[in-house]
Amino acid sequence: MADLDRIRLAALLARERAEFAASHPRSLELSRRARGALLHGVPMPWMAKWAGGAPVFLAEARGARVTDVDGHEYVDVALGDTGSMPGHSPQPTVDAIVARVAGRGGITTMMPTEDAIAVGEELGRRFGVPAWQFALSATDANRFALRMARQVQRRGKIMIFLHAYHGTVDETVATLDDQGKVIARDGNVGAPVDPALTTKVVPFNDLDAVRAALAPRDVAVVLAEPAMTNVGMVLPTDGFLKGLEEACADTGTLLIYDETHTMSMGPGGCVRAWGLAPDAVTLGKALGAGVPIGAYGLSAELRDRVLADDEGDYLDWGGVGGTLAGNALSVAAARATLEHVLTEEAYASMLFTGQRYVAGVRAVFAKHGAPWHVVGLGARAEFGYTPAPHATGGDAHAAIDPLLDDLIHAALLNRGVMLTPFHNMALMGPTTTVEDADRVVGALDAIVGEIFGS
Ligand SMILES: Cc1ncc(COP(=O)(O)O)c(C=O)c1O
Known part of the structure; x- marks a missing residue:
């Protein structure tokens, strides 16, 4: 990403992290306490990898929404990195x-x-x-x-x-x-x-x-x-x-x-x-x-x-x-x-929402001239920072950009969207609505616009 001004990106990330810290006092407090009882301060080290700079502690989760201990509600497209693809706590x-x-x-x-x-x-x-x-x-x-x-x-x-x-x-x-x-x-x-x-x-x-x-x-x-x-x-x-x-x-x-x-x-x-x-x-x-x-x-x-x-x-x-x-x-x-x-009907709706999300992300990249791609696989999609999708794991690995990842993830958290940490993956469950998908796209639109100064 030679064209992007990395210093400006780092400043944007610092701004997003400061906003996150100011609006998540309870998560930060629990995080401090956890360091005394849990190795790495979390039950599993990857739970600390939220881009805001601290783990986001869960209060409630239903369907495609999670609420943290500070009372913020998010559209959750991480869905437990697939563990909650059926949506959180489905009634049946x-x-x-x-x-x-x-x-x-x-x-x-x-x-x-x-x-x-x-x-x-x-x-x-x-x-x-x-x-x-x-x-x-x-x-x-x-x-x-x-x-x-x-x-x-x-x-x-x-x-x-x-x-x-x-x-x-x-x-x-x-x-x-x-x-x-x-x-x-x-x-x-x-x-x-x-x-x-x-x-x-x-x-x-x-x-x-x-x-x-x-x-x-x-x-x-x-x-x-x-x-x-x-x-x-x-x-x-x-x-x-x-x-x-x-x-x-x-x-x-x-x-x-x-x-x-x-x-x-x-x-x-x-x-x-x-x-x-x-x-x-x-x-x-x-x-x-x-x-x-x-x-x-x-x-x-x-x-x-x-x-x-x-x-x-x-x-x-x-x-x-x-x-x-x-x-x-x-x-x-x-x-x-x-x-x-996870019935046939549920999949039909998940795939529909997945397609809408992919189209929305593609439109955002086009609107801001971002030379990035998005790949869909049914109900899941992932975007990456190269114009074309990757052909091998080696290509994909070489294109990972931790600064961009952190900035986008932190910005989305501050805009009520939970993208899968250390991925750019979004997953649509049976209860993820078209409006939810659009909200994720809208939040992405805001930060991609800032990144490309458009
Ligand atoms: C393709 C694939 N297989 C297996 C696993 C392991 O799953 P678990 O950590 O739930 O054992 C993962 C975890 O991300 C995975 O992505």
């Missing part, structure tokens, strides 16, 4: 939670519930893979699916795409150095082993690199988002996913699509919308409207291989599973969310 999910916990009773036992079957059946219908298991997070769904894949394949390595994020899965906290060698990502905390031993890393949308990585047939499984959503948004180029599937088939490599974020694309995520054919699908976050749950579904063929494998211990010590996984509360929440909240 709340009713199912209450019915499970207070009505029938029983949060976790050692017994399955019928709700789990209903969730497995519905996910099977949506994503086209029939055999489901549960975890408590998408991270764990990925971990367990990777383990199963390595076990049945009797191969040691996995492959991911450069700058992908699949949760805190050890093997995936890997990147490439300048020479194309796999190394740990910067700041990888206490990495158990050198990720070069476990992982190959390849640029997205580069079929030659995919084929070269898979050719030695030492990769058990590729873990991929159908579109990258954690380094800006990188859509697959025409034919890339088909080519990826073919390269996997040619080399006997399994393919897992992580649809944790890309389920914004429709009821069956990108897998259904784009007719993809993975060996497994992983999910989490939004599935229980924020009640912790992860899920992984296997194709019939992979299911049969797992069932025929008598060396893997899936029951006890084998490294897959968890005491609370599949608990009665999580699956009750997921069933209600799938059956009554």
Whole structure:
């Protein structure tokens, strides 16, 4: 962004932060207190990464709105970084939670519930893979699916795409150095082993690199988002996913699509919308409207291989599973969310609002001559600071601009809009109205106008 006056941007950011501090005394007070009790002063370090300069403490959240402890209401398009894609506390999910916990009773036992079957059946219908298991997070769904894949394949390595994020899965906290060698990502905390031993890393949308990585047939499984959503948004180029599937088939490599974020694309995520054919699908976050749950579904063929494998211990010590996984509360929440909240009709409305938001952002950039782009993926959209969308995670990573991010995010907070921290991602839930989307666009209009002096 050579054309922009960085000193002026820094001054604008200082102005926005001062305004934030003046109008958020209670959040600041709680933040000071939290430093005495919580490592990093927050329950999770990323909760401190709000651009106003301090965490925004939550008071209430309903639908597409959150209210902080200082009484400010925001249009929330962060939606818990997808955990609340169904909107905050959707009534059918709340009713199912209450019915499970207070009505029938029983949060976790050692017994399955019928709700789990209903969730497995519905996910099977949506994503086209029939055999489901549960975890408590998408991270764990990925971990367990990777383990199963390595076990049945009797191969040691996995492959991911450069700058992908699949949760805190050890093997995936890997990147490439300048020479194309796999190394740990910067700041990888206490990495158990050198990720070069476990992982190959390849640029997205580069079929030659995919084929070269898979050719030695030492990769058990590729873990991929159908579109990258954690380094800006990188859509697959025409034919890339088909080519990826073919390269996997040619080399006997399994393919897992992580649809944790890309389920914004429709009821069956990108897998259904784009007719993809993975060996497994992983999910989490939004599935229980924020009640912790992860899920992984296997194709019939992979299911049969797992069932025929008598060396893997899936029951006890084998490294897959968890005491609370599949608990009665999580699956009750997921069933209600799938059956009554993230319905086909709800997706139709989310996709409509998503398109309107993308058109609005595009118009704002055009109006102010901002050489920036916006990419939509169903109900989610992300803008970036280059004229054209990125083709690889590497391009997207190189275009990250922390000063612009902070300025835009802080300005939006001060104008009643919550954009996803450390992303420029906006997500439209079933209760996000056209007016909400327009309000986000309006707030963006104000700050982009200031940035470009128009
Ligand atoms: C694509 C993807 N997969 C998995 C995860 C992990 O989700 P969780 O942190 O809820 O385990 C994330 C988190 O952002 C993600 O973006």
